[in-house]
Amino acid sequence: MTWLGIVSTLICYWVCKKLYQRFHYVFFNPVLTCLAVLITFLALTHVSYHTYLASGKWLTDMLSPATVALAIPLYRNVHIFKTHWLEFLVSLICGAAAAIVSSILLARLMRLGGMIAISVAPRSVTTPIAMDISQTIGGIPTLTAVFVIITGISGVVIGPLMIRYVRIRSAVAKGAIFGMGCHGIGTARAFEIGQMEGTCSSLSMVIAAFMTLALAPSLVPLLT
Amino acid sequence: MVTPMQHWSWMRQKTVSFVVIVLQIAILYGLADVGGLISKLLHTPVPGSIFGLMLLFLLLQFRVLKLEWIARGGELLIREMLLFFVPSSVGIMTYGHLMLHEGLQILVTIVTSTAIVMLVTGTIADNIWNARQRHRSQRMAHHDASEVAS
Known part of the structure; x- marks a missing residue:
C-alpha cells in the first residue's frame, strides 16, 4: 500500500509532463493536470489524503535537497550577479516587499481570514522555502503550498503580458519578473524566452527567497 | 542489429549513471541535514535547506566540492522540482x-x-x-x- 501513492504520482506526473510537452498550453501545466487527476482518483477510490501522504511524503522529502541544489545555478551564474547586482538587489527587495504587503492587504480586502492572509504572504517563493516561512510566521504550510502553485500558474500567464505591455526590454528585468513573480514554474517559462532570461530568473528565484525570508517575519505581524 | 554485447554495455552504462545520480542526491540530502542541524543549533527561523544551500555554495566557491560531484543529481532535482510539489499540493483536497x-x-x-x-x-x-x-x-x-x- 505504501508504494501505491508514489507509483501513481510518478506515472501521473510523467503522463502529464508528456501532455504539456505535446500541447504546450498554459492550463496543461503538469502540476495542475497531475493535481486534478490525483484528486479525482483519491476521491473516487475513497482514499484519504492522510493515507496518500504517508507514501507521497517520500517525494516531498526530496524538496530539501532540491533547494540545496539551487546553489548550483547560483554558483554557475555568479558572474551575472556581479555585473547586475544593483538591478537584482533593488528590484527583488521591492518585489519581495510588494508580494508580502499586497497579498496580505488584498486578502484582507477580500475578507479572507487571518490564517489565510498569513498563508498567502510567502506564496511567491519556491515551495519548500515558502512552506518553511509559512510555518515560521504562523500560517498553514499545506495551504501555502497550494497558493504557491496557483501563483506559479497565474504568473506564467501574466508575465509575458507584463513584458509586452509595460515594454520591459532587458533580459535581466525579464528574468527578475519570472524569478520573483512565479519561482520555479516561471523560471521554466523564462528559459523558453532565452538562456539569459532563464538564468536571470533562476538567480532571482534564489535571491527572492532570501529577501522574503528576511522581510516576512517583520512585515507580516505589522499587517495582520 | 543490437548484439548481446552492445546491449550489455548499454545496461551497464545506464546502471552506472543511475548509481552516480543516486549518490549525488545523497550528498545533497546530507547537506540539507547538516543545514537542518545548523538551523536547530542557532535557534533561527531560517530553514535548514537555506543553510544547506549557502553551505553548498561556499563549498563550491572554495573548491572543497567539485561541481561535477553533484551537478547531475542536483540538476535532475531542479529539473523535476514540480514533481516534488505534487503530494503537498494534493493537500488542497x-x-x-x-x-x-x-x-x-x-x-x-x-x-x-x-x-x-x-x-x-x-x-x-x-x-x-x-x-x-x-x-x-x-x-x-x-x-x-x-x-x-x-
Missing part, C-alpha cells in the same frame, strides 16, 4: 470546503498580487538597467574622447 466558499477571493488576491509584484520588479530592474547602461556608454564615450585628445 482537505481544504475543499474553504476552496468552495472562498476560492474565488483567493484567486483574485493571488492574481492581482502577482501582477503587482511583476510590475514593481520589472519596472525597477529595467529602469536601473537602462540608467546603468547609459552611464556605461557615457563613460565609454568620455574614455574614447580623452584617448583621442591625448
Whole structure:
C-alpha cells in the first residue's frame, strides 16, 4: 500500500509532463493536470489524503535537497550577479516587499481570514522555502503550498503580458519578473524566452527567497 | 542489429549513471541535514535547506566540492522540482470546503498580487538597467574622447 501513492504520482506526473510537452498550453501545466487527476482518483477510490501522504511524503522529502541544489545555478551564474547586482538587489527587495504587503492587504480586502492572509504572504517563493516561512510566521504550510502553485500558474500567464505591455526590454528585468513573480514554474517559462532570461530568473528565484525570508517575519505581524 | 554485447554495455552504462545520480542526491540530502542541524543549533527561523544551500555554495566557491560531484543529481532535482510539489499540493483536497466558499477571493488576491509584484520588479530592474547602461556608454564615450585628445 505504501508504494501505491508514489507509483501513481510518478506515472501521473510523467503522463502529464508528456501532455504539456505535446500541447504546450498554459492550463496543461503538469502540476495542475497531475493535481486534478490525483484528486479525482483519491476521491473516487475513497482514499484519504492522510493515507496518500504517508507514501507521497517520500517525494516531498526530496524538496530539501532540491533547494540545496539551487546553489548550483547560483554558483554557475555568479558572474551575472556581479555585473547586475544593483538591478537584482533593488528590484527583488521591492518585489519581495510588494508580494508580502499586497497579498496580505488584498486578502484582507477580500475578507479572507487571518490564517489565510498569513498563508498567502510567502506564496511567491519556491515551495519548500515558502512552506518553511509559512510555518515560521504562523500560517498553514499545506495551504501555502497550494497558493504557491496557483501563483506559479497565474504568473506564467501574466508575465509575458507584463513584458509586452509595460515594454520591459532587458533580459535581466525579464528574468527578475519570472524569478520573483512565479519561482520555479516561471523560471521554466523564462528559459523558453532565452538562456539569459532563464538564468536571470533562476538567480532571482534564489535571491527572492532570501529577501522574503528576511522581510516576512517583520512585515507580516505589522499587517495582520 | 543490437548484439548481446552492445546491449550489455548499454545496461551497464545506464546502471552506472543511475548509481552516480543516486549518490549525488545523497550528498545533497546530507547537506540539507547538516543545514537542518545548523538551523536547530542557532535557534533561527531560517530553514535548514537555506543553510544547506549557502553551505553548498561556499563549498563550491572554495573548491572543497567539485561541481561535477553533484551537478547531475542536483540538476535532475531542479529539473523535476514540480514533481516534488505534487503530494503537498494534493493537500488542497482537505481544504475543499474553504476552496468552495472562498476560492474565488483567493484567486483574485493571488492574481492581482502577482501582477503587482511583476510590475514593481520589472519596472525597477529595467529602469536601473537602462540608467546603468547609459552611464556605461557615457563613460565609454568620455574614455574614447580623452584617448583621442591625448
